[in-house]
Amino acid sequence: MLNINNLHVKLEEEDKVILKGVNLNIGPGEVHAIMGPNGSGKSTLSYVLSGRDGYEVTDGSASLEGAELLEMEPEERAAAGLFLAFQYPVEIPGVGNMTFLRTALNAQRKARGEEELSAGDFLKLVREKAKTLKIDADMLKRPVNVGFSGGEKKRNEILQMAVLEPKMCILDETDSGLDVDAMKLVSDGVNALRDGKRSFLVITHYQRLLDHIKPDVVHIMAAGRIIKTGGPELALEVENNGYADLLAEVQ
């Protein structure tokens, strides 16, 4: 599904190299987790994959189902099936949540040569998805993320994911700022989307989220590289011992 090969990335404006040769292969239906200390490049990886400005790829490649991702505009990546759940979802005053969702869904459908969804069908779809995430009608009516609590913002991200039905989902610290109940709600939302074909890359600091969203593979990232890959037990090891041992091991 997602293949990242020797990816090197620096900041566009400064000479700061952030990713120093990332290799990652995620197969269809697989759930991978990336853990790592602050500043290791986890969020940068998610931004570069989704096409945010401000980064320069100096070497390497990334592809989604064989299509070269880094050549595409952000909207083309989305239409190709990539979705990033933001660590800090953006507030957009003046744009209603429903308008936003419908515009996004229909733009993707159009880009893929599919027919746009009618207002009625769209409403039905959103209501159904919103219900399971406990998102009420008021939240759908309000401007995108404006006045939402931290938990509401994250639930709204998962709602978008559920409506847009991407092939490859990247969750960037979706657990940050969530209380226990909200984490359960968000995880249930994510798990409901696991269908054996859709793939996930879960970026997190804590093992806790991985109790809810069970990964097939866990990677440890440090200083711009993936330094260790293992099964779910690796996350537990980090939780118990911290990153120090792992970092020492590599050096």
Add this chain to the structure above:
Amino acid sequence: MALPQAKQDALAARIAGLDLPQGGWLGAARSEALARLTAMGLPTKRDEYWRYTDPTLLTAPGACAAVFDDSDEPPVFDAIDRLKLVFTDGVFDAAASDNPALAGIEIERLALAGSADIHWAQGLYGVLETRGQNPVPRPLAALNSAFATDGILIRVTGKVAKPVSLIYRHKSDASDAILHHCIKLEAGAELTLLENGPAAARFLKVLEVEVGDGARFHHIRAQGRDHERLAATHIFARLGAEALFKSFTLTANGRMTRNDCVLELVGDDAKAHVAGAAMGDRSFHHDDTVFVTHAAERCESRQVFKKVLKNGAVGVFQGKILVKPGAQKTDGYQISQSLLLDDDSQFLAKPELEIYADDVKCSHGSTSGAIDETALYYLRSRGVPLKQAQSLLVLAFLAEAIAEIEDEAIADDIRGRLEGWLHRHES
């Protein structure tokens, strides 16, 4: 004090070809207006309230020819059930208009109503304009009161069943129209006034509105998309106790637009909202100059102006709130914002507060900025193409001004219009 010779000459040249009909109540009002104008002279760029907008094209003896936008898009408000009154090149066009008989309202044509000795409009025509000349002189409004060729006089006694819609058409590319309307809402009356159309190559307009106690006046206008037209418009309104005044203006294109709005809240608990959404490209110059006077207690005023500018377009906002002694519990709000789509465009804002009462709430804010890059990225990451995402953010920026329109159908019409215009630029 006599005007300097140069100013006298400029004024003489401007009014040389204009007709000053005598007789009747209107003849007297016209003569008084001419006396006001002669004392003031025409505005120049050296006047404080014309510092950001060069009035030369508005004060020149003739209008430059303007090519009008003849796109086939249906006119604004087409889907709204309304009473249509049409002016072509500044003259009332009875054949194109609806029969002006409607319950709760009297409609007369200025050009015909002026010869009587006594008329209700005597108490309004040029009267609110005169009050609005102090402390800021508005010579173009006085010129209008003196030389208006036509206009409409409306007296509202009840709740009018449908909006009255003034439609301005043009036949000549060089039309230079001067229209003057007076509207009097008696206590408890209610009227929605719509205005749209290109009007003329150069359009000078005054609208005087007296909103009686408890009366409600809604005004929504769409200034034509014609890129080369010039317009100077004035609204003078006076509000009685518990009266409501709401005015919204949509402007797209136009080489020069100056919209003056002078509001006076003289009865307690009155509310006045004035809003504008403008989108301009290239040589577009758009100026909103607003003066709100609070002269009674517990009144509320809101000014909400938003401008989207690109390719060197210029936006101006001069907004003032004056709170007179004794106007306690005044609630005044003023916001002017511009969205600059490139580095060439300019927004000039001059917010002013002058307060002589000690228990009031007044706030003002003004911002200029580019499109929020983070929001743009967020939208694109969800699959919305760049130009469509930009349009969505432009609409979002204008939303606060459009929200000032109370009637949902009319607001939707305006919003749909904007979406259509933006959409056309997406491809």
